[in-house]
Amino acid sequence: xxxxxxxxxxxxxxxxxxxxxxxxxxxxxxxxxxxxxxxxxxxxxxxxxxxxxxxxxxxxxxxxxxxxxxxxxxxxxxxxxxxxxxxxxxxxxxxxxxxxxxxxxxxxxxxxxxxxxxxxxxxxxxxxxxxxxxxxxxxxxxxxxxxxxxxxxxxxxxxxxxxx
Amino acid sequence: xxxxxxxxxxxxxxxxxxxxxxxxxxxxxxxxxxxxxxxxxxxxxxxxxxxxxxxxxxxxxxxxxxxxxxxxxxxxxxxxxxxxxxxxxxxxxxxxxxxxxxxxxxxxxxxxxxxxxxxxxxxxxxxxxxxxxxxxxxxxxxxxxxxxxxxxxxxxxxxxxxxxxxxxxxxxxxxxxxxxxxxxxxxxxxxxxxxxxxxxxxxxxxxxxxxxxxxxxxxxxxxxxxxxxxxxxxxxxxxxxxxxxxxxxxxxxxxxxxxxxxxxxxxxxxxxxxxxxxxxxxxx
Numbered sequence: 009x010x011x012x013x014x015x016x017x018x019x020x021x022x023x024x025x026x027x028x029x030x031x032x033x034x035x036x037x038x039x040x041x042x043x044x045x046x047x048x049x050x051x052x053x054x055x056x057x058x059x060x061x062x063x064x065x066x067x068x069x070x071x072x073x074x075x076x077x078x079x080x081x082x083x084x085x086x087x088x089x090x091x092x093x094x095x096x097x098x099x100x101x102x103x104x105x106x107x108x109x110x111x112x113x114x115x116x117x118x119x120x121x122x123x124x125x126x127x128x129x130x131x132x133x134x135x136x137x138x139x140x141x142x143x144x145x146x147x148x149x150x151x152x153x154x155x156x157x158x159x160x161x162x163x164x165x166x167x168x169x170x171x172x
Numbered sequence: 173x174x175x176x177x178x179x180x181x182x183x184x185x186x187x188x189x190x191x192x193x194x195x196x197x198x199x200x201x202x203x204x205x206x207x208x209x210x211x212x213x214x215x216x217x218x219x220x221x222x223x224x225x226x227x228x229x230x231x232x233x234x235x236x237x238x239x240x241x242x243x244x245x246x247x248x249x250x251x252x253x254x255x256x257x258x259x260x261x262x263x264x265x266x267x268x269x270x271x272x273x274x275x276x277x278x279x280x281x282x283x284x285x286x287x288x289x290x291x292x293x294x295x296x297x298x299x300x301x302x303x304x305x306x307x308x309x310x311x312x313x314x315x316x317x318x319x320x321x322x323x324x325x326x327x328x329x330x331x332x333x334x335x336x337x338x339x340x341x342x343x344x345x346x347x348x349x350x351x352x353x354x355x356x357x358x359x360x361x362x363x364x365x366x367x368x369x370x371x372x373x374x375x376x377x378x379x380x381x382x383x384x385x386x387x388x389x390x391x392x393x394x395x396x397x398x399x400x401x402x403x404x405x406x407x408x409x410x411x412x413x414x415x416x417x418x419x420x421x422x423x424x425x426x427x428x429x430x431x432x433x434x435x436x437x438x439x440x441x442x443x444x445x446x447x448x449x450x451x452x453x454x455x456x
Contacts, residue, residue: 031213066281139276
């Protein structure tokens with residue numbers, strides 16, 4: 009066992025401080041240490057994207073980052089996007105357009121999609137499929153995920169225009 | 173999946189990095205985005221008792237597009253390459269290749285330096301940098317030295333970089349003419365079954381310069397000088413294409429693995445190179 013490090017993270021706007029071995033993977037920090045269980049463990053080999061979170065503005069697979077690397081970072085998970093009474097437009101759209109079946113991949117899907125729409129607020133179907141290629145779903149066949157993201161994009165763009 | 177324990181270092185400058193490397197020799201490894209090294213550590217195929225995270229070392233995240241040269245810091249990510257308009261304009265093959273590496277999440281983390289320094293035959297940037305005749309700068313206890321990409325790769329994971337050296341920059345002569353990076357892979361995120369980097373200059377309908385390198389078809393990337401020469405002085409007609417593909421097949425040494433037997437890999441390599449040459453020629 010290596011010596012523990014003093015780690016500081018900001019997760020969903022809340023400061024967290026704890027001691028951890030540097031080898032701890034961020035997904036375990038979130039799920040087991042901080043009880044933030046939205047990000048899921050699917051493959052644990054950087055392929056499936058179920059563990060996707062946003063770290064300092066980038067979509068990252070949290071199974072492929074040591075907690076030591078994230079020291080000082082701002083992390084956003086699905087829990088930081090909306091809550092049951094106030095869903096994020098992407099959460100609302102996935103619900104309305106059947107963008108999920110079993111739901112296991114959904115937190116990672118939606119977290120990744122927030123970043124995709126931030127970078128490209130008006131993506132084509134092809135751009136959505138390319139931009140979501142790091143997230144695997146074994147139920148939906150992706151069609152309704154694409155529809156949900158398109159619907160959320162329209163909704164978010166309309167809300168933005170109304171605000172301007 | 174829990175990797176073996178390690179000591180973690182996050183130095184603020186290169187002197188700090190080199191000090192750890194000098195003290196621990198090949199028990200220490202540097203890491204940029206970690207998307208090659210961390211999976212290997214999780215599988216316990218890589219044992220790294222002393223891990224040096226480069227993220228706080230300054231001066232290695234810039235993209236400089238000069239008149240004759242492009243200079244990329246080792247910590248420039250694939251996403252940085254894709255988003256950099258001036259770079260995409262100057263050397264579009266870099267963006268075309270970066271878009272075919274892994275998936276969006278991995279491209280935010282994966283770096284140029286990690287991709288070329290790791291020495292994994294499956295990585296795309298070694299072949300790409302060989303095609304572009306890039307120069308790698310490494311720094312060690314005796315200062316900096318430059319190593320051509322075409323002389324860097326010795327075997328799988330074995331390169332001309334010494335254990336106590338760190339790759340800091342990649343310099344690329346400004347490319348000319350038409351380009352293509354073509355890659356055949358089984359799925360998003362997979363390494364290439366075969367990939368080809370081609371840069372071609374056309375003058376009066378005749379090929380006057382051609383550079384060709386192949387990925388994941390030997391235990392190193394393969395710069396095929398003969399494949400390029402086969403196109404010189406031709407109008408890149410069917411005979412020239414056949415000659416170039418035949419020359420390339422003489423330079424690669426694929427082995428059977430879960431991407432297929434040798435005959436299949438040779439077949440795919442030929443298809444991909446043909447496609448890359450035709451695309452590059454049409455853009456030249």
